[in-house]
Amino acid sequence: MVRVLIIEDEIIIARFIEQQLLSGFQCTTRIAVSIEEAKAAMAEMRPHLLLCDINLNDERSGIELITGLRQHYLFEVIFITSYQNRSVIAQAAITHPANYIIKPVDEAQLFAGIQLVMQRINPTITSGDKVVRHSDLFNDTERSILQLIRDKKTTKEIASTLYLSPYTIKNHRHTICRKLQLDEGNNALLKWVMQNSNYI
Template identity: 65%
Template sequence: MIRVLIVEDEIIIARFIELQLLNNFDCETRVAISPKEAREAMPDMQPHLLLCDINLCDEITGIALVAELKNSYSFETIFITSYQNKNIIEQASATNPANYIIKPVDEAQLFAGIQLVMTKIGLQQPATKEKASQAIEQLNNTEFMILREIRNQKTTKEIAKALHLSPYTIKNHRHNICRKLDLEEGNNALLKWVMQNQHLLK
């Protein structure tokens, strides 16, 4: 089932969006009315899609929040906002959103804006899960333990201490894990993979 996190500080709008999602799509939803609640929801929910307002009446915008969360998690984004300013849209585009819906939204507009993204996520899910399951079978016991430590947000130095190995050895293992999982080594790719596939690390 596709998991959708709605980040919207106006609770009436958030519940309207949630109702439309539940009425039209096979999905699990959760509402966060602030960046703090969104951050707290991410580790447990692991959403496939964020529907995020840009103006959250907080110290950061929805654009900045999405950029922050993408450092640790993998998900699609649809911005839902009243902003139509070219500069704002360009800033939002830098986070590579799947869509951008202008408020006020009605049922038809919301459905149209979400439908294609939901279809894309639905098509990706089985292939991604199967690929991840096959990839993890290539790992040895030490590499598997390292992934578990990464899931627990441990640094290379902390992992080395826990496994009684040198930081240099851990770095080599991380390099080998990335190669086996076909991941780029930069931009927290390994952490993102672990958070997205932590169900395989039990």
């Protein structure tokens, strides 16, 4: 079942969001009204989805909180906030949120905004888990290849950039797929890279 953490310092709004989640989705929920509570919940609950306000009446914003959590956990995030100005939205975009919902929200807005993200979450895979450090998983060449795959470079272009043969690049791709336990067909590696671009 999908685990959802609601990070919202106004408890009435948090309870409203929680009620809508439980009535509309198969999920378990937890509320954190402060950054410290959110950090504790991340370690204990390992949520797949975070619904996070930006103004948490703390020294740090929701954006700063999410930026820090991204270094340790895999999850999707939806910002639910009253901030509408472009500079804040641009700052939020750096954290790669799955959605950005502007308050005040009603039941229909909330359901639509969350439903689009829920469809992408597979609770049996990596969401909610600790981030695997790629410095441990991949060597320097493999990391360079992943970065070039992220930039949509072909095997031939990657070989040219790294001064290696296409055959060598194919061997490295095979090794990477084996480490990630990926099927080498159906662009599985490219899909993995695009989904995990924050951690490459």
